[in-house]
């Protein structure tokens with residue numbers, strides 16, 4: 068006999084699926100209420116005015132002036148976007164963009180020319196007060212990065228981030244920032260990209276201080292930065308809690324897909340995430356604290372093989388572990404791209420100490436992934452969703468702010484930056500899926516960058532901005548690009564462009 072009950076069940080199930088799909092399509096258009104959009108820069112990349120009114124050299128001033136062949140176009144940030152002299156223009160452009168917050172960093176040597184707090188430079192205080200006050204007057208929340216790579220050269224002369232003493236100087240700097248600006252700044256990022264800084268400085272020699280000591284300096288540098296972060300967090304919670312702000316840090320990571328479906332390549336992808344991302348997140352966000360066990364074992368073993376009495380990966384004391392554990396109110400994530408990881412033919416081991424050898428996997432790229440002007444920055448939006456899922460599952464779904472995400476154009480790019488518009492749409496779509504479908508706790512998105520700027524060792528050969536900057540013009544004229552208008556619409560409506568009928572024509 069024909070089973071009507073069964074037919075009815077199938078019919079109802081079908082209806083539920085259609086309703087769910089329709090709901091998902093509409094919710095996959097609009098960001099949840101309270102979701103905030105912003106944009107970002109950093110001091111050395113935009114300010115210029117490298118030696119005015121008492122400012123002393125940072126490692127970037129030193130490197131670009133003395134070691135200029137390490138910068139592709141031999142340029143520097145002496146003038147950069149001239150933002151030191153153009154606060155009003157910048158604020159007007161931020162207002163045009165309609166962002167809720169602006170992430171920028173404080174130049175350590177503009178505020179504390181002696182690195183320590185025995186002298187606070189009045190001009191530094193004036194400049195940052197002006198920026199902060201004007202932002203607030205225009206309803207834009209300041210989100211401040213305390214350290215975005217421009218270490219005082221005087222501290223580098225003492226070993227920089229491989230010298231434990233730098234922690235004490237950093238804490239003086241952080242404390243000065245909290246006490247001068249904390250009445251108005253409510254979101255603090257202690258460090259920008261510890262791993263990018265330490266690996267590029269000590270292993271790859273591609274960022275200042277362009278030092279050696281690979282596989283040794285790299286771990287020391289990250290270790291001391293982590294400790295400085297943890298202690299700055301505790302200082303804020305003890306002495307500045309009345310300011311009612313929040314403190315976190317920005318950690319960079321690509322996503323790694325296994326190059327093939329083999330167990331080996333899956334293991335290689337896991338290695339890549341553990342040794343690149345968990346290296347810095349595990350001590351802060353995990354239940355157990357400390358470095359990931361895999362790193363501990365592997366670097367201890369390699370160090371022993373190489374004849375070291377102590378592991379090249381430093382150890383935290385019990386007290387330090389406790390300081391670090393839970394020392395962030397949010398996880399700032401800087402993400403640009405994904406890579407493929409595969410297991411090498413034989414385990415990489417050598418007498419040479421190197422972070423890359425310790426990690427031991429090979430990198431490649433899927434030829435189908437669209438390119439950008441930076442060779443290894445492919446457009447792989449689905450990788451961001453995977454990374455967000457990984458964070459949710461590994462660290463008990465912490466609050467995540469995307470503190471950087473953006474597209475690299477080349478130096479000839481002017482205002483028709485369609486690829487950047489499409490990149491942003493694709494990445495935001497994946498973020499929305501992570502929020503709506505996967506229930507990841509992402510509450511802020513920051514587009515890198517507000518305007519074209521000094522792109523570290525790539526000088527001015529790459530452009531990340533939503534405003535074009537004419538670096539041949541002494542006034543550094545800014546012109547909005549297509550991406551500025553597109554991002555502004557997303558912010559205005561809190562909605563992805565494919566869901567706005569009028570956007571389809573753009």
Ligand code: BGC
Nearest residue numbers: 109259260263319515522531
């Ligand atoms: C850094 C930025 C940089 C961007 C694009 C990030 O690693 O924090 O300062 O401009 O990547 O390369």
